[in-house]
Amino acid sequence: MIPYSKNNKARHAQKKQSLLNFLKEETYSDLQTLMSILKIKNRCTMSRFLPSMIEQGLLQKYAFPLPGNKSISIWGITREGLVYAQALDDPLEYKHFQPSKIRLSSLHHHLENQKVKLRLESLGCTGWLNGDKKQLGAKFPLKHRPDGYIKLTNNMPIVIETELFIKSKLRYKEIILHHLLARNKKQWYYVLYVMPDLNKKAALQRIFNSVDHVIYQGRKLDLDNDHRNIFKIHTLEEVQTLKLTEIFGAATR
Structure with a gap:
């Protein structure tokens, strides 16, 4: 039997690799998402795990200031962490965490997009490509870059639009055209708009209905x-609770 200490070290190494594999793609994330990646429910366990990776030079922690004298703690991958995580066939574009280059609005969008990615992957979707990356x-x-691309369980490609703010009707008409042309080329078949709350979901639905x-x-x-049915509009909470068939209907069967 393998001694417990060796088992423990092996699990620790596996979790470290899983975390770095996620962060080499995503650059940075928050505590809740990292706990989800590692399937750790105890914050005390994470409070021991993450500092050890910081001491090894693999992660950097930064507290972004928020309005009202609040802050949000973010963990990002360092240059050393990228060296540790990258495989020989990985693209060279991966970037390390640089807090000074991140705006608060892009920070929130980045974290929301990660939640959508992880939820869809938990439902069996595969092949995620981040819209912020060159892949x-x-x-x-x-001509218009969606926030993510992924394949449903039947291998049907879709794209993600994670919206924090409502754009103008004219801008949405341009985006709708882009997605319809992409569908005509069979690049992707559906567009999932993920909204932060029900009010913005309703506002976007009204705009789309009026186009x-x-x-x-x-x-x-x-x-x-039929054109409008290509666009699925849901809140983040709905995406995190609904089944694929409830979002995309018979297309997922």
């Missing part, structure tokens, strides 16, 4: 319900 642009010539046409190469193209 998605290399796969498709993009009756788009302009392509100077021509007016009318939209119908």
